[in-house]
Amino acid sequence: ILNVEQSPQSLHVQEGDSTNFTCSFPSSNFYALHWYRWETAKSPEALFVMTLNGDEKKKGRISATLNTKEGYSYLYIKGSQPEDSATYLCASYTDKLIFGTGTRLQVFP
Amino acid sequence: DTGVSQNPRHKITKRGQNVTFRCDPISEHNRLYWYRQTLGQGPEFLTYFQNEAQLEKSRLLSDRFSAERPKGSFSTLEIQRTEQGDSAMYLCASSPRHLGGGYTFGSGTRLTVV
Numbered sequence: 001i002l003n004v005e006q007s008p009q010s011l012h013v014q015e016g017d018s019t020n021f022t023c024s025f026p027s028s029n030f031y032a033l034h035w036y037r038w039e040t041a042k043s044p045e046a047l048f049v050m051t052l053n054g055d056e057k058k059k060g061r062i063s064a065t066l067n068t069k070e071g072y073s074y075l076y077i078k079g080s081q082p083e084d085s086a087t088y089l090c091a092s093y094t095d096k097l098i099f100g101t102g103t104r105l106q107v108f109p
Numbered sequence: 110d111t112g113v114s115q116n117p118r119h120k121i122t123k124r125g126q127n128v129t130f131r132c133d134p135i136s137e138h139n140r141l142y143w144y145r146q147t148l149g150q151g152p153e154f155l156t157y158f159q160n161e162a163q164l165e166k167s168r169l170l171s172d173r174f175s176a177e178r179p180k181g182s183f184s185t186l187e188i189q190r191t192e193q194g195d196s197a198m199y200l201c202a203s204s205p206r207h208l209g210g211g212y213t214f215g216s217g218t219r220l221t222v223v
């Protein structure tokens with residue numbers, strides 16, 4: 001994998017559903033993997049910075065896992081709420097961040 | 110410190126005109142980055158500075174784009190002879206040299222070239 005890839009491109013879920021997204025990144029020369037949350041008309045906000053293979057981080061209802069050997073990370077949202085609606089970006093860091101195209105999440109009440 | 114500040118928030122310009130955007134980073138952060146985001150795409154790397162030194166510029170960036178960071182504080186991004194394809198959101202971010210907490214982004218400058 002030469003680029004950072006995210007799937008799905010977009011996701012529509014009902015309030016209360018749990019969901020997850022995938023980020024694939026180059027596993028060679030890995031240094032760190034970042035997740036950001038970007039709400040419309042706001043700045044991208046850092047969620048997690050992950051560096052260790054097998055790492056799992058959690059922030060409220062949102063958690064992320066990291067597999068550096070195979071080059072993927074999952075972001076999970078438990079019990080989605082309308083305020084979780086945003087674009088979720090992952091990025092691979094070497095000397096700068098290279099972003100994926102993002103997963104646009106919409107949570108309907 | 111109120112975070113990363115970008116000005117203007119919106120800019121509409123005619124094709125062929127020059128535009129300049131400004132970014133004020135978090136004062137303790139010595140790294141500053143410029144990204145461009147178009148519809149349906151993630152932020153695309155343009156260039157970055159460590160203090161006043163420009164360390165890397167994307168090969169995708171044409172000679173019409175130039176960035177400066179005099180004295181290692183605020184930065185400006187200038188686009189000369191704008192084209193319609195330059196229409197995008199231009200994002201600035203800053204970070205300390207060691208990235209324990211990730212980048213802090215500004216709200217961006219939305220450029221529309223008509």
